[in-house]
Structures are given as structure tokens and as C-alpha cells.
Amino acid sequence: MATIAVDERPPAGARGPGGPPGRSSRRRPGSRLKRRNTLIGWSFILPNFVGFAVLTLVPVITLFYLSLTSWNVFGAAEWVGLDNFARLLRDGSYHTALTNTVYYAAFHIPLTLAASLGLALLLNRKLRGVAFFRTVAFFPYITSIVAIAVVWNMLFSPEFGPVNQFLGALGVENPPGWTTSADWSMPAVILVSIWRDMGYYMLLFLAGLQTVPAELYEAARMDGANGWQRFWNVTIPCLRPTTFFITVMLTIQSFKVFDLILVMTNGGPGQSTLVLSQYIYAKGFVENQFGYASAVAVSLFLICILITIFQFLWNKRRDA
Amino acid sequence: MKRTIPTALGASAAVALALTACSGGGDAAGGGEPADGPVTLTLAGWSLASTPEFQTIADAYSAENPDVTVEVVEYPAGNDYDTALVADLAAGTAPDVYIIKNLKNYLTFQTGNQLLDISDVAADLDPATGGLEHYEVEDGGTYAVPYRQDSWVLFYNQDLFEQAGVAVPDGSWTWDDYAQAARDLTAAFTAEGSSAVGTYQHNWQSTLQGFALAQAPGADLFGGDYSWLAPYYERSLALQEEGAQTDYGTITTNSLTYQAQFGTQQAAMLPMGTWYAATLITQQESGEADDFAWGVAPIPQHDSSTTGTDATPVTFGDPTGMGINPAIDDAKVEAAKDFVRFAVGEGGAQALAEIGITPALLNDAVLDAYLGLEGMPTDELSRFAFQEHDTKPENPVAPETAAVQNILNDAHSAIMSGSVSVEDGLAEAENRVASEVGIG
Numbered sequence: 218m219a220t221i222a223v224d225e226r227p228p229a230g231a232r233g234p235g236g237p238p239g240r241s242s243r244r245r246p247g248s249r250l251k252r253r254n255t256l257i258g259w260s261f262i263l264p265n266f267v268g269f270a271v272l273t274l275v276p277v278i279t280l281f282y283l284s285l286t287s288w289n290v291f292g293a294a295e296w297v298g299l300d301n302f303a304r305l306l307r308d309g310s311y312h313t314a315l316t317n318t319v320y321y322a323a324f325h326i327p328l329t330l331a332a333s334l335g336l337a338l339l340l341n342r343k344l345r346g347v348a349f350f351r352t353v354a355f356f357p358y359i360t361s362i363v364a365i366a367v368v369w370n371m372l373f374s375p376e377f378g379p380v381n382q383f384l385g386a387l388g389v390e391n392p393p394g395w396t397t398s399a400d401w402s403m404p405a406v407i408l409v410s411i412w413r414d415m416g417y418y419m420l421l422f423l424a425g426l427q428t429v430p431a432e433l434y435e436a437a438r439m440d441g442a443n444g445w446q447r448f449w450n451v452t453i454p455c456l457r458p459t460t461f462f463i464t465v466m467l468t469i470q471s472f473k474v475f476d477l478i479l480v481m482t483n484g485g486p487g488q489s490t491l492v493l494s495q496y497i498y499a500k501g502f503v504e505n506q507f508g509y510a511s512a513v514a515v516s517l518f519l520i521c522i523l524i525t526i527f528q529f530l531w532n533k534r535r536d537a
Numbered sequence: 538m539k540r541t542i543p544t545a546l547g548a549s550a551a552v553a554l555a556l557t558a559c560s561g562g563g564d565a566a567g568g569g570e571p572a573d574g575p576v577t578l579t580l581a582g583w584s585l586a587s588t589p590e591f592q593t594i595a596d597a598y599s600a601e602n603p604d605v606t607v608e609v610v611e612y613p614a615g616n617d618y619d620t621a622l623v624a625d626l627a628a629g630t631a632p633d634v635y636i637i638k639n640l641k642n643y644l645t646f647q648t649g650n651q652l653l654d655i656s657d658v659a660a661d662l663d664p665a666t667g668g669l670e671h672y673e674v675e676d677g678g679t680y681a682v683p684y685r686q687d688s689w690v691l692f693y694n695q696d697l698f699e700q701a702g703v704a705v706p707d708g709s710w711t712w713d714d715y716a717q718a719a720r721d722l723t724a725a726f727t728a729e730g731s732s733a734v735g736t737y738q739h740n741w742q743s744t745l746q747g748f749a750l751a752q753a754p755g756a757d758l759f760g761g762d763y764s765w766l767a768p769y770y771e772r773s774l775a776l777q778e779e780g781a782q783t784d785y786g787t788i789t790t791n792s793l794t795y796q797a798q799f800g801t802q803q804a805a806m807l808p809m810g811t812w813y814a815a816t817l818i819t820q821q822e823s824g825e826a827d828d829f830a831w832g833v834a835p836i837p838q839h840d841s842s843t844t845g846t847d848a849t850p851v852t853f854g855d856p857t858g859m860g861i862n863p864a865i866d867d868a869k870v871e872a873a874k875d876f877v878r879f880a881v882g883e884g885g886a887q888a889l890a891e892i893g894i895t896p897a898l899l900n901d902a903v904l905d906a907y908l909g910l911e912g913m914p915t916d917e918l919s920r921f922a923f924q925e926h927d928t929k930p931e932n933p934v935a936p937e938t939a940a941v942q943n944i945l946n947d948a949h950s951a952i953m954s955g956s957v958s959v960e961d962g963l964a965e966a967e968n969r970v971a972s973e974v975g976i977g
Contacts, residue, residue, distance in 0.1 A: 290623050291649025374790035397786030399956030487951030504939045505645050
């Protein structure tokens, strides 16, 4: 059955540059084998691809189309061209959501990076019970986000919460209102999300640290480098691929932050923690303006992709 | 691949919801009654195990009309009901008859051609059916009718009032009387060393804005000017400041529930919808709530012109409607209309009242059934409070309702948390309504 056809082949040059593709491509050497291999390959990725296509790819493509319509769920989507995007430029709430998202990202990315790297360095030694501490650090990441939000909200309670009681004990006169104050709600959310994410990125950093060759440290030590110099000149450069990967992941994660904020503050008080994903949700699922919500989603997509491209280019330049 | 996830949110969630919503079908056929009638209708409901009203109406109807079987199709509860139902309607797989959970989304369904004109059913109904008029749209048609309507009343703990030596509500209260009572109660509790407070205002925007919209002179959700909310906020903030009302920030950060606060006697008064009466009775039976005597009074009024038991107190509520899916089989339309007529009429009202639900139609017979439930307060004022009210819609029917309410919701959290002053918070809301909704 599965014989490999070795038929009379046209000379190898038949499909040379400039040669007409015409009939000569009819039977190429091993073309059946190639096709078979391709099909086998496809069949391997098919289960995943079907899921991806049905649940992600098609909706995303539909989303781009919807962003140019005024669809409200029912009936046909009316084409409005770029109206939705023109409205974005004028929409004060969109600007608030965008500013808040950038605010969140600007603090969440570097602080999580620093915290997770610090944890990784701390837990990369031969300590007694290091596995236990690593597990502890990873724990928040596998805890339900709703539970995290509810518990932290209680900790942040302005009057009875342990956080403010602790601050009070330290002599802080006017402790912040945290999630009940428009000024402090974003810092509160950022703090919680750093606490939640640092364990996961710590794990990635730990993996990265294993790849740093011990000889380099040894050589540096021979040259008289102190701990700080070794960290700065050996650890950091060797970790660069890991750091880059984590930065990209953190950036995307920060821009699409949704669940934690939805459960913890629901964007409030006022609009102080309203972020883009939540704005998309509100416009779409609460106000049924799916066309406009799609336009916001497209803008978020463009922001994410632009930043990622920039990061890749920057990384490449530093590689060179 | 990851970065595509946020952008896919809108559409993929809709697909996912459509998929999950479909799974609810067909598993909720009505009990064990003689099913094989010539007509089978499907009715959309949510959380059937904890929300018996749909099955109750279905059973009551089938008992009178053995030829018709009403199958209740289960949908998720909360806001997910609308989302899942919308997905099914858009896909053409929604049940024959469905519930319009609140007025806010009624127009979305109606203008989206997802509701049959049932003006003929509406014409047959008792004009006293609460909230009926809100369903008439601009073209004169009525596309849904209300089968239940919860109005907001004042629940109060008689034992705590007595203990504090404060006079219980007598139906003559304005909001200032209510505030004074809250202060007096709190002072008495504090003197006794108790941590209870005078009143509990839940963190929903409706617990304040609903009353202001219904009662304040000149209140208009679409007027672009929201200064009519100011006195209500000032009063509430003052109570909060003085400790006579549970603090907004404490409610949100500790996820307090009104059921626990009133049920465990942490607050002596609670403005709440009439649905809470049945919950309170159940919780007192199960021990979740303390055992204490309670009553229901008309909600305090803006001024004395509508107070007293010879006047009709003004309050707000959000009727729950029932409509017919236009995708229904033509042969079943008459049966569906008959079912809706029954559900909204006396038959349905009686059945609902017997399980502690406030039907939209509240005549004497229905009210007797409702107040006859074990554990319901039996005093005259409670009866008056349940029966007599001019209930304004929480969400007047208009295309802009959802957008305006969302903006006012932001203002509510900002003002109540003390993040902005009342004046600034309302000014901000006015600006946003002008720029985002185009009003004012």
C-alpha cells in the first residue's frame, strides 16, 4: 500500500529558477512521501488547532470585523467604518481606562520582575527546607483569584483590617483607605497582583539561574569581583533570555489584567481602577455595545503587539 | 498566542457561553404530571434548585391545563442569565417563553426583534398589575408583561427598637425621621455596649439612587442634571460619619451581606426589596438568622406630602417580565400567550404568593395568601406596606438606561467611599453623561 513512487522523474533542473511551474511539478521526487508526512504532521496538531481555531482564531478575526460595526448582539451587524475608533479618541472613560492600565503596567512589571528575581536569588541556595519555601512562594499563584481578592479586601479594610492596624501600631497617623479610596485602590491592586505573580516568575528565574555556568562565578571570584559585581556582571547578563521572556509575559499580562480587579474593586471607587479589559467587558456584556467593545479590544490588541514588537527589536539590538 | 486572549474576550466568551448555555436544555421537564399533552412549551428560568418560582408557575398552569406541558429550561443565575440567554436568542435556540429579568435590558430584546408583540395579552390583564405600564414602548405595542414586582420597603427589627426605647416606624416617616431614628437607635446601642447600628444601607447604587429617582422633585435619569441626588447622599454620608449606618468601605472590603447584617441583628433597619421577607423567614427557620420580631414599614418619603397611611407612599422597584420568543412555532403561539396570561394573572399570582414571592398583581386575595405564610408579620402597617405603593421603575425604559446607570454607579462608589465630594462626584457624572451618552 504505502509504496513510495519512484516514477520517471524529470531532470532535476526542470523547476529551476524561471522555469515555468506548469506540468513539471506534477510528480516530484518523493512528493507523496512529503504529502503523507505533512498530513501526519497536521493530524498531530489538529486536535489543538481545531480548539484554537474555533475558540480563539475565528473569534479574533470576527472581532476585527465587529469593531467596524455597531453590532448589539441581535440581527445583522451594521457597518459603521471607523466610527467606533473615532469615538475611542473622544471617549473620556476609555482614556481613563487606558491611563489606569498603563499605571498598573508601569508598576506591576518592574516590581514583579524585581520581587521574583529577588526571591529566586534567595531560594537558589542550598538552604535547609528550600523546597518548602519555594512552595510557599509559589502558593499564591495557584490560589483562586476570588479567594485572593476577598481575603486581601478584608486585610485592606480601612477600619478593622490588619494592614491598617499594623500601620497604626507603627505610628502611621492617617493610614491609607486602600480599596475604599480612589487614590489608594490602584496601589492596593498592584500590591496584591505582585504578591500573587512573583512565585510563578520566581520559578522561571530559578530555571534561568540553573543555566548560569559556575565557572563564570569562579573566574569572577578569581579576578576579585565582590558579590554585587558578580551579580551585576555575571548573573544579570546570563539571565537575559529569561528576563526578556518574563518581561514580555508580564507586559502582556499587565495589559490584559481583568479578573483580579473585577473581583477586588470592580473598577472602583469611581473609575479609579477601571482597566481596558474591564471596560471591554462593561461595554460589551453590560451595555450590549459589542461593536464598540470590539473596537476597544482591537486597540488593546494593537497596544500589546506594538509593545511586544518593540521589546523584540530592542532585545535584538542588544544581542547584536 | 497569549496576547490574543484579551482581544478574543468579547467574541470567544460569547461562543463559550452559547456552548455552555445549550447544555441547560431539556433536563428540567416538569415534575411527574401527565406530560404527553399535545403542546409542550419551554420556559427560561435560572438556578431552579434555589429559585422555585418558574417551576411553581409551570406546575400551576399544567394543573389547570393538562394538555399543555411547560418545561423549565435552566440558565445560570445573576448577570450570566442575560448573557447566556442573549447568546441563545442570537443563535435561535432560546426557549419559547423567557423571563426579562429587569427593565434595563427590555429594550435590547425588544428592539432586537426578540420579543413577540403581546399587546392582546396585556389588554386582558388587570390594570392594577404592578409595573405593567412600563412595558408599553413607543410604537404602542407591549412586548412583555410583569409577573412579579418587588417594591422597596423598610424592614425593621421590633425587638431592637423596643430595647433601645425608640418608637417603631408608623408610616409617617420622611427620610429625616428615618435618619433621626437611626441616630437614636445607635446612641442607645452604644450606651449598652452593643456594636449594632441604626441602619444598614447596602452598597448597591439602587439603595440610594433608586429612592432619589422615585421621590425627589424633578428627578430625571435622562435630564443630564443629577443635583437631585445630592440631599440623599448628604444624609447618607452624615449617618455614616456619625456611625449610625454601616460604613460603605466596611461593606465592600468585608463583603458584608444585608441578610447577615439584619438577620444577626447588627442593624435595626434595612431598606430592601420585598423579596427579602421570604428569605428572612427561611433563614430564621434554619437558624442562619436570629429569632426576633420584625415588621415592614413603607419606605421613608421625600417630604410629608406622601406620608401617612391615608396617602400612597412612593418607592421604586424593578418588575420582572415575561415575553414570548418570536422564533416560537406558530402552532404554539396561542398556548404560549395563554400561559403568559395565566402566569401574570390571578392564577400565577396566587401560586407565587404561596411560596413567598411578591407577584405583580397584588389584590386582596393574593395578599392574604402572601401574608398568610408562616413567619410573615401580621400587623396592619406591614400589610399596608406590602399592598400600597406607587412603585416607580428603577430603570426607566430607554436606550440610554444602561449607559447612564453605569456612570451613576461609578459616582456612587466614588461618593460613598469618600473619594470625592458629593458635588464633585455628581459633576463628574454629569460630564460623563454629556460626553459619553450625549445628554445634557
